[in-house]
Amino acid sequence: MGNQASSGAGPTPATSRYQSSTIPDSFFAVTSTSSISENPPPYNTTGQILVNVTDVSNNTRILFKSSDGEHFSVVRKDAEAHTGALIPRNWNSRSMIDLPETSTILTTLFQFIGARKHPKLLNESFESLAEIARAAEKYRVYSAMNTCCERMRVFGDRHPKLILLYAAHNDYPHIFDECAPRVVTSERLEEFVAFLPEEFRLPWLRYHAIWSKALTEIISYQQVPSDAWARDGRWCSCWAYCGQPIFQGLGVGVHSLNDVSHVFVELVKGHTKSCKTCETLCTSWKAHASSVIEKIGAFSETCMSSEVKAAT
Numbered sequence: 001m002g003n004q005a006s007s008g009a010g011p012t013p014a015t016s017r018y019q020s021s022t023i024p025d026s027f028f029a030v031t032s033t034s035s036i037s038e039n040p041p042p043y044n045t046t047g048q049i050l051v052n053v054t055d056v057s058n059n060t061r062i063l064f065k066s067s068d069g070e071h072f073s074v075v076r077k078d079a080e081a082h083t084g085a086l087i088p089r090n091w092n093s094r095s096m097i098d099l100p101e102t103s104t105i106l107t108t109l110f111q112f113i114g115a116r117k118h119p120k121l122l123n124e125s126f127e128s129l130a131e132i133a134r135a136a137e138k139y140r141v142y143s144a145m146n147t148c149c150e151r152m153r154v155f156g157d158r159h160p161k162l163i164l165l166y167a168a169h170n171d172y173p174h175i176f177d178e179c180a181p182r183v184v185t186s187e188r189l190e191e192f193v194a195f196l197p198e199e200f201r202l203p204w205l206r207y208h209a210i211w212s213k214a215l216t217e218i219i220s221y222q223q224v225p226s227d228a229w230a231r232d233g234r235w236c237s238c239w240a241y242c243g244q245p246i247f248q249g250l251g252v253g254v255h256s257l258n259d260v261s262h263v264f265v266e267l268v269k270g271h272t273k274s275c276k277t278c279e280t281l282c283t284s285w286k287a288h289a290s291s292v293i294e295k296i297g298a299f300s301e302t303c304m305s306s307e308v309k310a311a312t
Contacts (some may be wrong), residue, residue, distance in 0.1 A: 006220070018159065018160060018161075018182070018186060019158045019159060019265065021126060021127065021130075021159055021162060022127060023126075023127060023130050023162055025161065025162070025165065025192075025195045027130065027134065027162070027165070027197060027205055028134060028137075028162075028165050028168075028169040028170065029165075029169055029197075030134065030138070031138070032261045034088055034098060034099050034100070034132060035088075035097070035098045036088055036090060036091060036095045036096070036097060036099055037065065037095065037097075038098045045137075045272050046049065057252075060077075061073040061074060061075055061076055062074050062075075062076050062079055062087060062091070062097065063095075063096045063097070064096065064097045064098075064099055064106065065096055065097070065098050065099065065222065066099060066101060066102055066103040066105075066106050067099065067100050067101060067102055068102050068103050069103075070103035070106070072094075072103075072106055072107075072110055074086075074110055074113055074114075075114060075137075076115040078113050078115075078120050078206055079113060082112070082113045082114065082141065082142060082143065083113060083138075083139055083140055083141045083142070084140030084142070084257070085138065085139050085140040086113065086139040086140070086141065089234060096138075101131070101135050102131075104128075105128075105131045105132055105135055106135070108121075108132050109132060109135050109136060109139070109141060109144055112136070112141050112143045112144035112147070113141060118143050118144070118147065119147070119231070120147065121147055121148065121151045122151075124151070126155050126158070126159060129148065129151055129152060129155070130152070130166070132144065132148060133148035133149075133152050133166065136148050137170045139170075145170075149170075149172055149175070152166055152175070153172075153175050153178070156175060156178050156179045156182075157182075160179040160182035160183050160186070161179075161183050161186075161192070163175060163179050164176055164179035164180060164183050165195055165196070166174055167179065168197055169197060173300045175275070176299060176300065177298040177299050177300050177301075180268060180298075180299040181293070181296075182258070184204075184207060184208055184211050184254060185211065185254050185255050185256075185257050185258035186258050189205075189208050192204075193205065202267070203299070203303040203305070204303070206302075206303045207299050207302070207303045210296055210302065211254040211257065211296065212253070212254055214254075214257070214292045214293060214295075214296055215250065215253065215254055215256070215257060217292050218250065218257070218285075218288065218292050219247075219250050221282075221285055221288050221289075223284055223285070224285065225281075228243065228278075228281060229242065229243040229269075238271070238277070238278050241268065241270065241271035242268045242271045242272065242275070242278040242282065245268055246263060246264065246267065246268065246282070246285075249262070249263040249267050250263060257289070257293060260286055260289040260290055260293070261286065263286075263289075264282045264285055264286035264289065265282065265286065268280055268282055269299045273291040
C-alpha cells in the first residue's frame with residue numbers, strides 16, 4: 001500500500017525521507033469505467049455549471065453524474081475540443097454519463113474544460129492531486145494532464161514509488177527517470193516489479209542489475225588500504241567504529257545507495273571526528289560512490305530498448 005519503502009536485502013536507510021500514502025500501488029493502472037444512463041432528471045442540475053434539462057436535450061450540453069450523486073453539465077463542443085475520452089461512443093443527447101469520481105474531483109476537473117483560466121492546483125494534497133491526475137489521464141482532459149504532470153512531479157521526492165508508477169502508466173519518461181534512483185534503492189524488487197506495466201518489467205530488472213554492479217564496484221574501492229583498520233596484524237578500534245559500520249551499511253544491498261552520506265558520514269561520524277585518517281578515507285570513498293552512481297545514467301536511456309521506447 002501507498003509509498004512506504006520496503007526492503008529487499010535489509011532495512012531502508014534511516015535517512016529516507018519518503019512518505020507513506022493511502023493510495024494503493026495499483027492506483028494509476030485503473031482504466032475508464034464511465035456508463036450511460038437514459039433520461040436525465042427533469043430538474044436543474046447542481047454542481048459546477050448550472051443548466052436546465054432543456055439545454056441538455058437540445059444537444060448543446062452533456063450531463064454528467066458523480067459517484068456521490070451530484071450533476072454537472074459541460075458544453076458539448078468544449079468537451080469534444082478539449083478532451084479525448086470523456087464522451088462514450090454510445091452517448092446521445094438524451095443520455096446522462098455516470099462517472100465513478102466524486103463531485104469534488106469532477107468540480108476541479110471540469111474547470112479545465114473550455115476557454116477560461118485553469119486551476120493551478122498549488123494547494124492540493126497529494127492524495128487529492130493524484131485523484132485529479134488519474135481522472136485527467138483517464139478522460140484525456142489535455143490541459144489538466146499538463147498541469148497535473150508538473151504538479152505530480154513536485155511530489156517525486158516524497159512519494160517516488162507512486163509518482164514513478166504514474167509516469168510509467170501515463171508516458172512521462174522524464175519523471176520516471178527522476179524517480180527511478182529513489183525507487184530502485186528503496187523498494188523490494190520482487191514486489192515492486194509486478195506493479196509496472198509489462199513492457200517496463202524486464203528493463204527494470206536490467207536497471208536493478210546495473211545498480212547491483214555499481215554496489216560491487218563501490219564495495220571494491222581500490223583506494224582502501226589493506227591495513228586501513230589493522231595495526232601490527234590485528235584489528236584496531238578504527239575497524240570497530242569505522243570499517244565495520246560501513247561494510248554493514250553496504251551489506252543491505254542496493255538500498256544502501258539510497259543515501260551514500262548515511263553510510264560514509266552518518267554511520268561513522270562519532271569516530272571520524274577524532275580520527276583524521278578515517279575521515280580522509282571515508283570522504284574519498286563517499287566521493288567514489290557518488291561518482292559510480294552518477295555514471296549509471298537515466299533509466300530510459302540505459303535500460304529501455306528502442307522498440308519499447310517507440311511503443312511508449
